[in-house]
Amino acid sequence: MAFVAPKETYSGKVYNVNIGTGDKAISFGSENVLPFHSFEGAVPNKPLIAYEIQDVPPSDWPENVQKPYSSVSGDPVTWAKFCQDSLNAKAIALRLLGTHPDRENRSPEDAAKTVKDVLAAINIPLIILGSNHAEKDAPVLIAAAEVAKDKNCVIGKAQEANYKTIAAAAMANNHKLIAMSELDINLSKQLNILITQMGFDKERLITDPMCSALGYGLEYTYSVMERIRLAALTQNDLTMQPPMLADVGMYVWKIKETQAPESDVPQWGNAEERGIAWEAMTATALLMAGAELLIMRHPKAVEAVGKVIEELNA
Amino acid sequence: MLIIGEKLSIIAKRVREAMMKKDKGPIQEIATRQWKEGSGMIDANIGPAEDGGEELMQWMVTTIQEVVPLPICLDTTNANAIEAGLKVHNNQWGRPLINSTSNDPERFPILELGAKYNAQVIGLTVGKGGLPADAEERAGIAAEIMARAMEYGLPLEDIYLDPLVLQIATSQDHARHVINAISMFREMNDPPMKTVVGLSNISNGCPKTLRPILNKHYFVMLLNAGLTAAIADAHEMAEAVQEKKMIDDVLSGKTLDNAEKMAEITKTIDVIMGKTLYAHSYLEM
DSSP: OOOOOOOOOOSOOOOEEEESSGGGOEEEEOOSSSTTOTTTSOOOSOOEEEEEEESSOOTTSOHHHHGGGTTTTTSHHHHHHHHHHTSOOSOEEEEOGGGSTTTTOOOHHHHHHHHHHHHHHOOSOEEEEOOSOHHHHHHHHHHHHHHTTTSOOEEEEEOTTTHHHHHHHHHHTTOEEEEEOSSOHHHHHHHHHHHHHTTOOGGGEEEEOOOOOTTTTHHHHHHHHHHHHHHHHHSOOGGGOSOEEEOHHHHHTTSGGGTSOTTTOGGGOOHHHHHHHHHHHHHHHHHHHTEEEEEEOOHHHHHHHHHHHHHHHO | OEEEEOOOBTTSHHHHHHHHHTOHHHHHHHHHHHHHTTOSEEEEEEETOTTTHHHHHHHHHHHHHHHOOSOEEEEESOHHHHHHHHHHOOGGGOOOEEEEEOSSGGGTHHHHHHHHTTOEEEEEOOBTTBSOOSHHHHHHHHHHHHHHHHHTTOOGGGEEEEOOOOOTTTOHHHHHHHHHHHHHHHTTSSSOOEEEEEGGGGGTTSOTTTHHHHHHHHHHHHHHHTOOEEEEOHHHHHHHHHHHHHHHHHHTTOOOSOHHHHHHHHHHHHHHTTSSOOOTTGGGO
8 A cells, every 4th residue: 555644634724924015025824734744734925024224224243244334234224225225125024223212312303204214215015113122113114114014014022011002003003013022932822812902913923933043042942933833833822823934044043153254163163154144043943933034144155045945935 | 728827928028027027916917817717827937047947937837827727838048047937836736747848968968857847848840950840740840859758757748749830921831841740740650749830839929919810710620630729819819709600610621600700711721721821911801
């Protein structure tokens, strides 16, 4: 008798999230199987990779990942256009890092202007991120959400400390919302519940269980993501069915392994290749765990992960 | 079912202050209340008690037994404090219980104390290697504790095996591992091994309104698995016994007329059994 591969069937399905407007709008999520298990069910969309840019020059990034953007990163509009036109980005994630009180402490109005200018220059979807300062993010993301009204952006990140205002702004201006909790599956579920109890549609949420880099706790992120996805699919847990975000770039490009020059650690080899490989490996691991939306930095790492996605979908 | 009153714990501010000031009033008031609510033993948790533990434990034992005719559960990691407590314990009201030994060699002298003073001993099924992963690991550790007890001359009938209840808010899978462990422990000897749990740890870290609901459901499910004793709130457990029939009805697939109660019981059982993921607002979903 011929061998028949065993197949799992699942009771749940990940929500379909569509972002952007016009022909460049794009969807992710919507599968009813574990990542890349297209042999068991429907995988209508591929995971989406967004290029990360920021409102201030990336002087905090290691040189090897600054380099590809050296001629454009002085201005977020030029930078965004470069990602769209030269790198064929499908989406952009604009991090409003300059609003952080310990950085340039830019005002919500300044941040809103940057968002407006970037939106005017591109036609691909935009993810708008705060500086991860719970208190400051609230006014910044409210202003950003308003200026981007009806552009179907992703706003983030709403956390336990600030979700009410940010979720209300995303809801009023027709955006999607990232809900972030800190590596705890039960708190992740709780935050999704609290946000939906405000009247926010759970099908417009994206869950961020908090990312971590390979070698720096990746296994925790992996495990939480995997368990979220299993709860969504096998327990049909409606609160755990939003797609998941892996905010890879910012976690990978701050660790020793992506910064140390070859002259310091010759046994680690070429620093640029090492950094690219580190970002691509971290991202690929989190794709396996169930991430549908990735935010990444190095064009070569994006390319490598894009290839993995193509091959696993083939 | 033996309820060991949990309220005299150093973790509670009022109790801690009374212990520090050697103020008998609050201690005796709380002990008396737990006795009247149905406790068959009183837990005296003095914490690690590295300084003055011996004197403190003796004071606790005599203070409680002055007003309450019950045996005491001597709860501390300080073996000297336990021995001091055993020396003054009034055995006419029942044999004391030592809380606890484990599979950590540092805790073996506790077994010797149990044998020497004719006391019963809680065997916490953890070793030096961290928390047990599942029911099977707990049973493996239990077997080692039992072998060790026999070595020290402590009869197996005097051991209460404790599978270690963990917080459902952070370690959800362990809720059902502990239930399974209770059944497994019982099968490890004839007559069945006695078992005990620190019940309310299940809801530690959960919202206040949720805690009694989780405690009571968990208690009923552990009772059904054959639990012998629980360190718990006697008042809450008396309520649990009253609600047991409803919970058992839902467990056996019946539908209650009271839809709200039905939903509460179903959701709580599902969370305990790991069929739905725990979140603080699980009852609202």
